[in-house]
Amino acid sequence: MxxxxxxxxxxxxxxxxxxxxxxxxxxxxxxxxxxxxxxxxxxxxxxxxxxxxxxxxxxxxxxxxxxxxxxxxxxxxxxxxxxxxxxxxxxxxxxxxxxxxxxxxxxxxxxxxxxxxxxxxxxxxFKYAVENDMMNIISSGTAVMNPGTVESEPVMNIYGSGDIVLKVNDEQISFKGVTEKIIVNSVIQDCYDDAGNNLNAKMAGEFLKLKPGENIIEWSGDVVKAELLPNWRWL
The missing domain is CATH 2.40.30.200 (Elongation Factor Tu (Ef-tu); domain 3)
Incomplete structure (x- = not known):
């Protein structure tokens, strides 16, 4: 039926x-x-x-x-x-x-x-994955596979402090003066904390996109871990 x-x-x-x-x-x-x-x-x-x-x-x-x-x-x-x-x-x-x-x-x-x-x-x-589960990334250099057919616009939670540089493939984003956690939301192109405070002034670079296939996520600085809500998409 x-x-x-x-x-x-x-x-x-x-x-x-x-x-x-x-x-x-x-x-x-x-x-x-x-x-x-x-x-x-x-x-x-x-x-x-x-x-x-x-x-x-x-x-x-x-x-x-x-x-x-x-x-x-x-x-x-x-x-x-x-x-x-x-x-x-x-x-x-x-x-x-x-x-x-x-x-x-x-x-x-x-x-x-x-x-x-x-x-x-x-x-x-686009079509989106019904199961859009948060992924834990505990080490720099982790490979993330995008099963979709177009770039995804993820939401990423970065846990750490101080100055942090995040690199996804060839794209680099810098964060200044992070305190505990910063959220990078590529869907709405906004950067904020858990309280909703705008942190765009702390960020330099383009918002994250994950290409179809393999993506390498790296970082430098005092990062404990990262969480990724992938938002996989298909044409």
Whole structure:
């Protein structure tokens, strides 16, 4: 039985929604700007190395012999109040989209007790690992394998003090005057402590990214250990 989890509920288990088939999965459009220059062959291309959101349409139907209008109200309330939530399809339970229903849903009553409707999800460009467990890194020079197909944007907790230099592959980040712990969040591109105090002034360099395949994480300075929330991603 095809189904999807969204906003902490399952389409079949909680609402008895039937899915016509697997939705088409588009690839995200890469943002590349072009400039036409007279007298020059081809266009100049400026690759932003970013992607647009994608749209997933799931063709659904529901049956209720007791009170179909109330069932439809429950489905609408679920889909629209969930906001931006994890979307997991039963045919790929180890990966998730970060999605939101933003379009109106057209419930078409086919029979007295039967309604068909499309659910249109606006999704961030990538799929993410459902299991996104914190990794402990206890020594400099540790190799971390990225199983995804694009760079991940991790969150890293660094435990230590004083001046610290962190190196991931060929990229280097410097931290000044660390006291106990500093959090480097590449998702929101922010640096802070456990209390939420902004520590961007203590950091110099680009935020971490982990390429597909092997990544070597090294550091110098008084570092006790590091923790990595990897956020693996796939196109």
């Amino acid at each position: 095809l189904s999807f989890d969204f906003g902490g509920k399952n389409s079949w288990d909680n609402f008895g929604i039937l899915i016509a088939g697997r939705p088409d999965i588009p690839s995200p459009k890469r943002r590349v700007n072009t400039i036409n220059i007279p007298g020059r062959d081809s266009d100049l291309r400026f690759d932003e190395n970013t992607y647009d959101d994608i749209i997933l349409t799931v063709e659904c139907s529901v049956k209720d012999t007791h009170n179909l209008p109330d069932k439809i109200d429950d489905i609408k309330a679920w889909l629209f109040t969930a906001g931006e939530s994890d979307l997991i399809f039963s045919f790929q339970p180890d990966k998730k989209y970060i999605a939101q229903v933003v379009n109106a849903i057209d419930f078409k009553q086919v029979y007295k007790y039967f309604s068909e409707f499309p659910v249109i999800f606006n999704c961030r460009p």
